[in-house]
Structures are given as structure tokens and as C-alpha cells.
Amino acid sequence: xxxxxxxxxxxxxxxxxxxxxxxxxxxxxxxxxxxxxxxxxxxxxxxxxxxxxxxxxxxxxxxxxxxxxxxxxxxxxxxxxxxxxxxxxxxxxxxxxxxxxxxxxxxxxxxxxxxxxxxxxxxxxxxxxxxxxxxxxxx
Amino acid sequence: xxxxxxxxxxxxxxxxxxxxxxxxxxxxxxxxxxxxxxxxxxxxxxxxxxxxxxxxxxxxxxxxxxxxxxxxxxxxxxxxxxxxxxxxxxxxxxxxxxxxxxxxxxxxxxxxxxxxxxxxxxxxxxxxxxxxxxxxxxxxxxxxxxxxxxxxxxxxxxxxxxxxxxxxxxxxxxxxxxxxxxxxxxxxxxxxxxxxxxxxxxxxxxxxxxxxxxxxxxxxxxxxxxxxxxxxxxxxxxxxxxxxxxxxxxxxxxxxxxxxxxxxxxxxxxxxxxxxxxxxxxxxxxxxxxxxxxxxxxxxxxxxxxxxxxxxxxxxxxxxxxxxxxxxxxxxxxxxxxxxxxxxxxxxxxxxxxxxxxxxxxxxxxxxxxxxxxxxxxxxxxxxxxxx
Numbered sequence: 094x095x096x097x098x099x100x101x102x103x104x105x106x107x108x109x110x111x112x113x114x115x116x117x118x119x120x121x122x123x124x125x126x127x128x129x130x131x132x133x134x135x136x137x138x139x140x141x142x143x144x145x146x147x148x149x150x151x152x153x154x155x156x157x158x159x160x161x162x163x164x165x166x167x168x169x170x171x172x173x174x175x176x177x178x179x180x181x182x183x184x185x186x187x188x189x190x191x192x193x194x195x196x197x198x199x200x201x202x203x204x205x206x207x208x209x210x211x212x213x214x215x216x217x218x219x220x221x222x223x224x225x226x227x228x229x230x231x232x
Numbered sequence: 233x234x235x236x237x238x239x240x241x242x243x244x245x246x247x248x249x250x251x252x253x254x255x256x257x258x259x260x261x262x263x264x265x266x267x268x269x270x271x272x273x274x275x276x277x278x279x280x281x282x283x284x285x286x287x288x289x290x291x292x293x294x295x296x297x298x299x300x301x302x303x304x305x306x307x308x309x310x311x312x313x314x315x316x317x318x319x320x321x322x323x324x325x326x327x328x329x330x331x332x333x334x335x336x337x338x339x340x341x342x343x344x345x346x347x348x349x350x351x352x353x354x355x356x357x358x359x360x361x362x363x364x365x366x367x368x369x370x371x372x373x374x375x376x377x378x379x380x381x382x383x384x385x386x387x388x389x390x391x392x393x394x395x396x397x398x399x400x401x402x403x404x405x406x407x408x409x410x411x412x413x414x415x416x417x418x419x420x421x422x423x424x425x426x427x428x429x430x431x432x433x434x435x436x437x438x439x440x441x442x443x444x445x446x447x448x449x450x451x452x453x454x455x456x457x458x459x460x461x462x463x464x465x466x467x468x469x470x471x472x473x474x475x476x477x478x479x480x481x482x483x484x485x486x487x488x489x490x491x492x493x494x495x496x497x498x499x500x501x502x503x504x505x506x507x508x509x510x511x512x513x514x515x516x517x518x519x520x521x522x523x524x525x526x527x528x529x530x531x532x533x534x535x536x537x538x539x540x541x542x543x544x545x546x547x548x549x550x551x552x553x554x555x556x557x558x559x560x561x562x563x564x565x566x567x568x569x570x571x572x573x574x575x576x577x578x579x580x581x582x583x584x585x586x587x588x589x590x591x592x593x594x595x596x597x598x599x600x601x602x603x604x605x606x607x608x609x610x611x612x613x614x615x616x617x618x619x620x
Contacts, residue, residue, distance in 0.1 A: 131288075
């Protein structure tokens with residue numbers, strides 16, 4: 094469900110790092126919790142994102158959720174397919190439905206993220222998987 | 233990711249924050265829902281399935297084939313005895329004397345302020361004998377409300393909260409009648425919209441009504457809870473060849489929104505009148521005095537304070553409950569229900585705006601996370617099925 098080569102956040106985002114470029118998305122678990130995803134709002138290339146800060150919004154039929162960046166950096170690419178096909182986030186969250194690519198400011202930031210095994214253990218340990226602490230995203 | 237819960241269509245008090253020490257109520261089908269992998273949420277004090285296979289798929293099944301809903305959380309109240317008519321005429325807005333035995337009507341339990349305590353279906357079981365279907369979260373309050381107005385008016389009338397004696401299953405969609413005809417002897421062609429009868433379905437005696445909350449043809453069956461698994465499973469089995477699938481409250485909400493049916497706590501509350509909600513057709517002002525009637529008459533003469541309108545998003549965005557509505561640079565209203573509409577494939581919503589701003593075709597803006605997005609008012613309902 095959650096590929097080995099990715100790193101994970103407690104807010105259910107993933108990042109795959111290749112050199113100084115990180116590709117970011119939401120996890121299989123996150124899309125399953127959200128249900129049918131019908132809307133995605135993302136930044137533009139050139140925008141800056143900061144670690145642990147919201148950079149976009151994913152909406153299912155029922156719920157609004159903000160997406161938090163695992164790292165700080167500059168957006169170098171945005172997955173424009175999701176504008177017309179947000180349902181890709183349900184069918185292929187770790188592949189075709191990546192959200193943004195970021196040029197990392199500080200590669201050390203990823204050291205604090207979870208491995209796939211750690212993330213799976215985290216999911217088992219937390220009683221209410223994808224529910225965050227805040228309420229900003231709740232309609 | 234935040235807010236992955238089922239929040240958008242529940243009232244603040246209904247949200248997934250159960251009061252410590254107060255157990256959620258469970259319908260007789262709870263174990264079956266769980267075993268089938270339904271996602272369960274809290275709604276109106278009940279643990280209910282919000283979705284099985286996915287809201288979009290369930291919604292489309294109801295529009296094109298059929299869906300099966302466990303709506304046993306709904307409350308049932310019986311009103312029986314001399315002066316049952318007097319009592320119901322006084323506490324509800326519609327005219328029960330227009331009903332015949334075995335007929336149902338949409339109505340509202342009224343507040344003296346002209347607002348609404350609950351909306352409900354009134355079924356006439358017999359002479360001086362009525363059966364009300366009310367919202368789950370309001371059931372106890374509705375019961376107390378009706379009892380309170382018995383005094384000095386209808387003291388010989390028996391009012392009973394019989395909610396625990398009934399499971400309720402809704403079979404909805406264009407294939408509903410074909411499916412039901414396989415498990416009942418009732419000639420469904422003779423059961424008209426908003427009529428009901430005693431019937432045996434899946435071998436179980438109950439009350440079978442041709443009613444629903446989806447905008448499609450369909451049936452609601454009230455029967456003893458002990459028989460729930462049998463009715464649920466036999467209906468699913470009978471409907472499988474027709475494309476019947478189990479559905480949750482998520483699809484029920486998007487279906488009712490496309491049909492522009494109000495949901496209590498969203499379009500209706502004690503601060504909103506039926507005229508403001510566009511439900512003048514269930515206000516029978518000529519029937520005699522009833523709770524809130526003077527307020528309705530005054531509004532009819534002097535005008536309403538706000539008006540419920542439908543809108544479609546023009547900008548790429550989804551409006552949600554509670555978002556502010558802007559007209560001519562001013563925040564003047566509020567979204568009461570908003571969602572992606574799976575059949576219409578548009579982002580739609582209902583909102584209250586000042587009467588002067590309400591006009592189909594006119595643009596408004598919806599404030600979404602600090603930004604204003606364009607929307608256009610449209611005539612209601614958003615969706616209307618082609619009647620055959």
C-alpha cells in the first residue's frame with residue numbers, strides 16, 4: 094500500500110527524493126479516509142512551500158483537507174492532470190497522482206520523516222488515522 | 233491532511249465528538265454494515281454507514297438503477313385518538329384533513345416563532361390515527377413538543393414515541409419497483425407516490441410507503457427491527473441483477489441536495505420560516521390557527537427576511553456549509569448545503585440571501601478559504617427526474 098522508497102509524514106503526505114528534487118503526494122491511507130476525491134487546488138510553479146505548512150487543498154465529496162509540505166523549497170512542477178481528473182488520487186495516489194515537485198532548500202529536512210514501515214506502524218498505533226489536530230480544513 | 237472526517241453535512245452538535253459516557257445508538261443492521269466494510273460515522277446520535285463502495289458510485293446507482301439505505305435512525309411517532317386531528321392541525325403546518333387513510337404528506341412541526349422544530353412525513357393510518365416519520369436527532373424533542381401542546385387541546389389523544397419498534401429501509405431508484413415486485417405480493421402499480429399500505433415484503437409485515445429523499449421513485453419500508461437482516465439481505469439479493477447496491481448517508485445527502493430537498497439543521501431551523509425556505513406549499517394558512525401561523529401571515533404580507541436559493545459554481549471550487557455569500561461587495565448570506573453533485577457533475581449549493589438578491593441567473597460570490605469564487609443562481613431543483 095505504501096511504497097518502500099517513499100518517506101511519510103504524520104499528516105499522511107509522502108515524498109520521494111531524487112537528488113535535490115522531491116515529489117510530493119498524499120498517501121493511500123489518506124485517499125481511502127477521504128473517499129471519492131473530486132477537487133484539487135495546487136500552487137503554481139515558482140511558488141514557495143515551507144515544511145509543515147499547507148500548500149494545497151484536496152476535497153472529497155464529503156470533506157475538505159489541506160495538504161502540508163514535508164519540506165521547504167520551490168515548486169518546480171505541478172501535476173495539472175489532477176485538475177480534470179482528481180479521481181486519480183483514489184486510483185493511483187503514489188504514482189500518477191503526485192501533486193507537486195519541489196526543489197529542496199535543505200535536504201536534511203527529510204531525515205525527520207518516516208519510512209514506509211514506520212508509517213504503517215504509526216497508522217496501526219493511531220486510533221483515528223487521518224484526523225489531524227486542527228480544524229482549519231473542516232467545512 | 234486534515235479534516236478527513238465526515239463533517240460537511242452534520243450539525244456542530246452532530247459531529248464526531250461523542251459525549252463521553254453516552255453510547256451511540258446502533259441500528260439493527262450495524263453488524264451487517266460493518267461486516268460489509270461500510271465506513272461508519274456518528275450522525276444525530278447514531279452510528280451510521282456514510283458510504284459502502286463510495287459516494288459517487290452509490291449516488292449514480294440510485295440515479296440509474298437502485299440503492300438500498302438503512303434509515304432506521306429516523307424516528308417514528310404515533311398520534312392516536314379523539315382530537316388527533318386537532319392536535320396535528322395545531323402543531324404542524326400542512327393540513328392533515330386533506331389526507332385520506334393510507335396517504336402521506338410532507339409537513340413541518342412548527343415553532344410559535346414561525347420557525348421549524350422539525351420537518352416530517354405524516355401518514356394517516358386510520359380515523360384519528362397518524363404515524364409521523366421525523367429526523368433522528370430531533371425525535372425526543374419532537375415527541376415532547378407534541379405532548380406539550382396536547383394540554384387543554386387534545387388530552388385524550390395518545391402520543392407515543394414508537395421509534396424503537398421500527399427499522400426503516402429505503403429502496404430508491406428507477407429500478408426500485410421492479411426489484412421490490414420480486415419480494416412482495418403488493419401490486420406496486422397501484423401504490424401511488426405518497427401513498428402507503430400494510431404489506432408483506434421479504435416475508436415480513438410492515439408499512440410500505442412510496443416515498444423517499446433522493447429525487448427518484450422509491451419506497452420506504454417500516455417493519456420490526458428483529459427482521460432487519462432478512463429484509464436487507466433479501467432485497468440486496470433480489471436487486472443484484474438490476475444493479476442495486478447498498479448506500480450510505482453520504483450519497484443520501486448528495487442525492488437530496490441535487491433534488492433540492494431541505495435537511496433539518498441546514499436549510500431548516502427554528503430561526504427560519506417555511507416561506508423563507510421555499511416551502512410555502514406546506515403552509516396551509518387557511519386551515520385555521522396553528523403554531524407560527526401569524527408570523528407566516530405577516531411574512532406573506534410584508535415579505536420574508538431571506539430567501540433560499542440554489543447556485544452553481546462558475547469558478548473551480550466547491551462551496552461548503554457555512555461559507556459566506558457575497559452580493560455587490562457585501563457578505564449578505566450563508567451557504568446551508570454545498571457539494572460536488574455526482575450526477576450533474578457540477579459544484580452546487582443552497583444558500584440564504586436577502587430577498588432582493590434572490591433571482592435565478594444572477595451572480596453571487598462564495599467566500600472559500602478567504603477567496604471569493606463566482607457562482608450563478610439557478611432555479612430549483614437542480615435535478616428533476618423524468619416522470620413516466
